[in-house]
């Protein structure tokens with residue numbers, strides 16, 4: 001498979017993870033998995049287990065509600081410096097908590113999300129407009145002022161067409177906000193193949209600021225601003241992630257029981273050194 005960012009065929013295998021090859025592009029330095037899921041496989045990857053059974057996904061996604069709403073408000077506040085509140089599309093909206101945060105700051109929100117339970121929860125409990133689908137498959141007539149992909153771009157299996165589609169879904173002067181994990185961060189380098197973001201087949205592309213810019217600028221976007229988000233995490237999610245990592249490691253398996261010592265119901269700060277966001281505008 002050619003590199004999804006620069007389309008070069010020269011690559012090397014960096015390592016194997018969950019039985020998938022993580023390839024390193026020798027031309028642009030992008031890391032990617034050479035796997036394209038079928039629609040059925042997408043259904044399985046983002047089944048309810050992803051959101052509720054721990055492992056590489058979430059222990060119980062709805063516990064993150066207040067935090068994610070705040071995060072939506074935080075981003076809306078940042079973006080309001082560059083544009084007026086208008087219509088926002090959230091790709092990979094899950095239960096719509098981020099969208100709710102944007103709506104609290106005056107935006108009108110629409111979400112798309114592959115998991116049916118999340119779509120129903122978002123519509124019926126959170127009260128936001130969410131449609132079932134993925135960026136690769138959905139057909140929307142409407143155009144938006146802003147499109148957000150928060151921890152979603154790494155999951156997209158058809159990057160070039162998806163970015164084109166995003167471009168076409170934006171109004172003139174529209175903007176796109178992307179938050180993703182940084183493969184060149186200190187955290188990623190320390191953890192190596194055990195870095196949490198290497199979890200194929202859910203994640204397929206592992207960006208740095210440079211490779212994300214390279215991908216997006218090919219589609220007639222230019223950068224407006226970038227930064228590192230403050231992040232907090234519900235301790236139940238942290239527990240599930242840490243336990244999952246420990247159980248994966250032969251030498252550290254015995255420590256997994258110690259995650260019981262982490263309090264089960266509190267918001268804890270989370271180092272976001274390996275996470276970044278960039279705001280782009282449509283040229």
Ligand SMILES: [Zn+2]
Pocket residue numbers: 003004005006007008025026027028029030
């Ligand atoms: Zn490349």
